[in-house]
Amino acid sequence: MRETSNSLSKQNSQQPKQFRGGEKKVMKKSLSLLVAIAMVFSMFAAVASAAEKQTAGEYLQEIGVIKGNLEGNLNEDKEWKREDLTVLLSRLLGVEKAASEHANTHEFTDVTNSFYDGYISWAKEEKLMEGKGNGKFGYNDPLTNQQFAAVVLRALKVEVEYADVPKVAVESKLVAEDTDFAANALRGVTYDVIVKALNTEVAGTGKKLGTILGLKGFEVTDLKLVSASAVVASEIKLNFNTKVAAIDAKDVVVTDKNGAEVFVEEAKADGETVTVKLAATLTNDAEYTVHVATAKSTEGSEVKDASATFTYKKSAIASVAIKNTTIARGDDVEYIVKDTAGNDITKDFPLSAFEVNSSDLSVVNASLNGAGIGKSIVVISVPDSAITTGNVVVTVNEATALVLETLQVKNAADETVADNTLYTNTNGYKVVAEAKRQNGSAVTGATYSFVSRNPSIAVVDTNHNGTREASIIPVQAGTATIVVTATVDGVTVSKTLLVTVKAEAKLAGLKVDKTTVVLKDANGLPDSVNVTLLDQYNGTYKGAANSVVTLVYDKVDAQLNATATGDAPGAVPVGGTKYTVAKTAVDGVASFQFTGLVKGNFTATITITLPSGAKQTQRISVVVSDQTVTNGYVVEAVDGLKLDSATHTDPGKHFGKTSTDVKVFTKNAAGAKIAEVTLGVTLNSQKAQDSILQFPTTDSVAPIPGKVGKETVNVAVNNVVVGTLTFEVDYSSATIINKVQVNKASISLAKNTDLMNVLFSTSTTNGAISLIDKYGAIITANAAVGGNVQILSSNSTIVTNDGNLVAGATGKVVLTIQIEGKIYTVNVNVTE
Structure with a gap:
């Protein structure tokens, strides 16, 4: 930056803005501005310069972010000044x-250098910076x-008191814990960080910060599809001219020369290459075209309607080798096949393409499976x-590496406990574990042990006879680490589970639905104040309203203060000369009528x-x-x-009532109810x-x-x-589909397989589609009439509309699946 009377260097080159300490104002600005400010603020981290032969400051000077003084001095040891920040922000x-x-x-009134007048005026008008009060900017x-x-917290729309800035900034991971917040900011420290920030992709944009700011050297390369090729019959490689950030399988279509589609199962980007996995196989010497509807580069460039043509030629085997010479019993001996170019073409050659010889079939059988403990000489040959x-020589041992695939906490109803959070007043919790081999295969005969490292917080019952479940009893509030160990044939694996224990809910406060009750005198309708008891978690504290909530109403004429009694529903009203009060209590809510x-x-005290x-x-x-003239309505x-x-089957999880009646009352000018309206x-x-409500009767409401x-x-x-009423509707049931997760666009399976087991996952990662409830558990798919999914098949001679394969049938079919009113399509390739 220039640093004469028309420059910045004598003050400072560029610096971040500041607002008045303690001000709560939340700035509204463009994404670019937020990014710019956040970038400059990242000075508090320690990073290395991205420039190899230049310093970070020199690099930034070259691309025009900073300028230095007339001699080129960047003054890295100088402090930032408020006015210099206005120049930096305008440049960014x-x-x-x-x-x-x-x-x-x-x-x-304190701005003495006219050079800054325009910048400061601009920054103030854009609400980027404000003065320090009393007509002062805080110049110099x-x-x-x-x-x-x-500045940064507020720019990121975080409201915070000035005194809390250090705490919030550290919690937000904007700064390190050891940051000296009282120290002045030096600009030299910022240069390295700015370089890194400019080369960092901004979340949600797919673009580097330098690109967003339009800086030199950050120009975007237009994404182009260069070529397509296939080394194996089940996989296509797409080559682009720059790194690909995102591509969806549904946006990739593969067709042969006759226009017949080859179903795409998955498309995954890795740098400039996209690997397309197929649910079917390519035909040797056939020509194919790959159509890409849309794809984005890491720089934010987008390509649409791109295509590339290639001819698949099946590679000849040049070599075959055994990958794993030591396996666990039950595992397979893996082999790798390569062509003359060294490409891995194993996927094109099933075991049936080879001759297999084993010196001891009881150890390694003809299917290359580890049948028993011992050693065998294995030979795989191309006929x-x-x-x-x-x-x-292949050695078969007992189970090798194990993994604890499942490790979770469940309640007495066998439901997964959200966030592994337990309550001290609740019984029936248990820890559930499941060990598997590293390759994912099941193990039998595993022995499990469970140990709590924090028994003062949570106790785990070790008397479970080595089974995969153990009860866990929450003791007091805190965090406990549970160590789970599984042992099979002398091989052991351990894993830790962190649980949070919250104290038994206790009465901690109250809230009322109104603080003013308006009544008509004798013969008028009553009105109620509902008092909800709150626990320490701000939830409803149930079961104690009868005994802990009282109401004292003030002296009225000759009547002394009296406490409302009647701790059970239907209690006799407490008499008064001016009004009466009756109390009922249900589920933590006391109602005073x-x-x-x-x-x-009058006044009363709850x-x-x-x-x-x-x-x-x-x-x-x-x-x-005492007014009797009608003056409106109360609903x-x-x-x-x-x-x-x-x-939900558990009433404690209910969100609300399943329906409610609506009542209308006439009211007088004071707002007191006069009479209920029962007609019309x-x-x-x-x-x-798209309503979410229905009306069973003319005066009742229920959710759909x-x-x-x-x-x-x-x-x-x-x-x-x-009048109007606004209803909030939710569901507590664990049988409602909360989320439909699509894992694959296409699947391939052998004929006579159970299609539903392949189509709908029993976990959140396998299968084509996962049905998940609001508690994160899998819901079983049911394609029968009235079930939770409906299936329409494009070819009922292969797949029926109830999701079953036709016996012996093979071929390709597209399934249209309706779930919760939404439509999904899955390509299915049924093979021999």
Whole structure:
């Protein structure tokens, strides 16, 4: 940067902006601006320069991010100044000239160098920087690391008190824990970091920061499909001219010369190459065309409707070798086949293409499987050729490496516990483990042990006879590490599981649904205040409302203060001369029903008594009116505004009621209920389509099964809308599909296989489609009439519409699958 009276170097080249300490304002700005500020702030990390022969500062100077003084001095030991930041930001955003020529509108009295007037005015107008109060900008003031952190946090839309900036900045991993927040920011430290930041891809953009900012050397290379080829019959390689960031299998179509499609199972990018796995095989000497609908490069360039043609020629075997000379019993001896170019063509040559000889078939059988413990000389040969592995000694041992594939906590209902979080007042928890061989095959005869490293937090019962399950008892709040060990034939594997124990829910507070009750005097309708007890986790504390919630209403004329009694539903009202109160309590909610007697304004106090003996109170105002003229309506949902569209078997997990009645009351000018309206009440949704609610009767609401969301209902009397109610709908059931995860676009399987087991995964990674409930567990797919999936087959002579293969049939078929109203397609290749 220039550093004369028209430059920055005497002050500082460029520096980040600062806002007033303690200000809560959240900046609104473009992505580029957020990126620019975050980039500059990353100065607090220690990184190496990306330039090999230049320093980071020299490199940034070359590409025009910094300029230095007239002698080229970058002044790396100088502190940043507030005014210099305005210049840097304008340069990073590509508006330096416009900012410098901006009219002087900032009105700060302490800016003594007119060179900065335009920049500061621009930064203020763009809400990038503000003054320090009293008409001062803070000209020539240095920035501390804390002030710098405050800028970035607010620029990233994080509201934080200035005093909390260090804590939040460290928690957000923006700075290291040992950052000296009181120290002034030096610009020399920033140069290395800026270089790294410019070369870093910005999340969600697919572009490097330098590209976003349009800097020299960061120009984007237009993505192009260069060629396609196939070494093996089940896999195609696509070659691009630059690195590919993302490509979807559904966007890749492979056809032969006649237009017949070869189903694509997966497309995976690795640098400039995309590997396309096929659910069928290519034909030797046949010509194919690969069509790419869309793909993106790591730089953000996109290619559309690209294609490449190639001819597949099956490679001849040049060599065959045995890969693993020591295997576990039950495992297979693996071999590798290569062509003359050294390409791995194993996938094209099943075991049936070779002759196999084993000196001891009880150890390694003709299928190259480790049948028993011992050693055998194995030879794999290509028929009618001299190509052979030669004599290879293969050793078969008992199970080698093991893995603990499954390790989770379940509750008494055998459901997976979310986040492995246990509660001290809940019984029936257990840890479940499953050992497998490293190749994924099952093991038998494994012995398991479970040990808690923190028995004061959680105790694991070791008396489980070596089975794969052990009970776990939460003791007190904290975190516990559970060590699980599995042993098979002398081979051992261990894995740790971290569980969080939360204390038994305790009464910690209360909330009320209203603090003012408006009643009509004698013969008027009652009104209620609902008091919800809260536990320490801000959830409803159930079961104690009867004994811990009381209400004392203030002295009314000659009546003394009295405590509302009646701890059971239907209790006798407490009498008063001005109003009466009746209390009921259900599931942690105490309801106080007030009935007006005589006009007046009164107060009452709701009190809860905590286990410690401490009390919490809430003041309630009671207004009794004698007005009798109707002045509008009151609408209420009897059972609340939360509705459960599919309930869990455990009532404790219910989201709300399954339906509710809606009542309408006339009210007077004071807002007191006069009378209930029983005729002419109708309900209808404000949504013209895609409603999540239904109306079983003219005055009741229920959710459509399995639906979630919010919806507003109009309440009408004689077709005139008198009020609205907004309902929140969710489901608690574990049988509803919460997520459909598509793992493969195409699958290949042998005839007479159980298609449903291959099509719908029993885990979240296998199979073509996984059905997952809201608790993360797999839901079994059912294609029968009324089941949770519906299947339509493009060729019912191969696959029927109930998801079954026709006996003995082979060929290709496209399945259209409807799940929860959405459509998915899976290509199926049925082979011999």
